[in-house]
Amino acid sequence: MSRIQCMQQMSSLVDKLPYPVGHWLSGHVQETWRIGTVSGPIVFANMTPGPHFVPSQAFVNATNATDFDTVFDNDIVGSLGLAFDEASPVGIEILINYGPNTTSGRTFLSNVFMQNASAPNVFTVLFGRSGDLDETTEGVFTVAEYDPDFIAIVDELQLPRFPNPTDLSQQPRWSVVMDGMTVNGQPFKFNTSDVPGTPEGKIVAMLDTGFTFPPILADVVNFIYRGIDGAIYYYSTGLWIVPCLNSTTLEFQLGHWRVHSYSS
Structure with missing residues (x-):
């Protein structure tokens, strides 16, 4: 398997940064995250x-x-998005300029998937865990293939x-229904979700690979930290x-998955 080795800070995620090939699109596009905004012209x-090569991305x-x-202080000069084509301001701007039949604005992931129809339409992320005194640690990021150390994931329920x-x-998002949460084995009772169609007693959880300060309801935060002995x-x-x-034992239930986190 050819996999992309990356540091915890994703500084070497892109082995070769895109370089201009003389094709620019007029007009500016703005990308906004919960923290941070970038803007500029679209470049191909x-x-x-x-191991992946995409021409004219x-x-x-x-x-x-x-x-x-x-980000810049860690010598990171680019960000590779993992969202959907429909959520891409770049793709929308290109559709406006080139018409509804163009495929020029597809995301990098979509372009890789289109190159090999027999490959699985997946990407995987494995974050390494460093010690308190370590600044970085290695992780794994794969596109259109699975890490062989975790190949059993293929047979798991989706x-x-x-x-x-x-x-x-x-805007489509990487979100799933979360069935429950426990702290030291004690379940937390969620209020009715604001997302239409969410089953009673459950909430919608966003999956994100890099946001440091995810928004969590104050009642949930208090429930978690009250479970830590000596917390004030x-x-x-x-x-x-x-x-x-x-610390405390924090567990999230996502379908048949139970995700453990030791908070401290």
Whole structure:
């Protein structure tokens, strides 16, 4: 298997950064995340992450970036998106310029999948875990193939994406129904979800590979940290202070999966 080795900070995720091939699209596109915004013209360039080669890949040549100091300080100069074609501002802008039949604005993942129809339409991410004094550790990122160390995942039951909108005005996301959450074996009772169609007693969870500060309801946060022996909540700052060596057993249930996390 040819897999892309990457550092924890994803600094070597793209082995060869895209280089301009003389094809620029007029107009600017803006990409916005919960933290950070970039904008710039659309550029078409050859792209070669790991073993994959995509000619004339469309991407944003960011000429303006805000709240990206931490990224730039780690010598990261590009970001490879893992979202859907329908959610791509680049793809939408290209459709406007070239018409509904163009495929020039497809994401990198879609382009790789289209090159080999027999390959699985999957990507996998394995994050390494470093010690307290280590800054980086290795991980694995694969496209259109599975890590052989975890090949058994092929036979596991799949979680359907929810919601799965058919209205193109609704942005598709990597989200699934979360069946429950426990702290030290004690279940947390969620309120009714705001997402239409969510089963009673369950909520919709977003899956994200890199956001450091995921939004979690205050009641959920308090339930988690109250389970840590010696934890103290400071009302003046709105922060929990936790003893360094104390932790709690946090578990999320996603279908038949039980995902464990030891919070501290």
